[in-house]
Amino acid sequence: MNPEQAAYLAGLFEGEGCIYYEPKSGLRLVLSNTDRALVDCLVIFTGIGVANYKKMRDNMRKDAWYWTAYSWNAVAVLRQLIPYMLGDKRSRAEQVIEQHHKRTIGRSMFDKVIGVLS
Numbered sequence: 001m002n003p004e005q006a007a008y009l010a011g012l013f014e015g016e017g018c019i020y021y022e023p024k025s026g027l028r029l030v031l032s033n034t035d036r037a038l039v040d041c042l043v044i045f046t047g048i049g050v051a052n053y054k055k056m057r058d059n060m061r062k063d064a065w066y067w068t069a070y071s072w073n074a075v076a077v078l079r080q081l082i083p084y085m086l087g088d089k090r091s092r093a094e095q096v097i098e099q100h101h102k103r104t105i106g107r108s109m110f111d112k113v114i115g116v117l118s
Contacts, residue, residue, distance in 0.1 A: 001080055005045040009077075010084035012038070019078070019089070021096040026103060029069045029077060039065040048073045075100055
């Protein structure tokens with residue numbers, strides 16, 4: 001994705017996105033919105049995932065579209081968005097990437113990779 005697309009998506013994630021990290025299942029990015037075109041932008045810009053529809057069970061909320069990325073796909077997307085993210089979401093993104101690396105490549109290998117990059 002180009003820098004303008006990354007900046008746009010970073011803004012979307014600041015307001016609408018969620019970054020999850022669970023020790024057993026790993027890293028997951030989710031963005032939901034009632035506007036399918038907006039969610040389709042994520043699919044087009046990242047080349048990852050699909051727009052999934054979710055019908056709400058109650059009349060108090062609108063039906064929504066969801067985009068999800070997992071594991072290394074999520075890492076790839078976050079790495080492109082981080083330069084344009086601010087505050088809490090940026091620090092959360094950096095934190096979960098580190099946690100994901102430790103979980104998937106092991107602590108000793110993670111330390112070696114960080115040593116090489118430093």
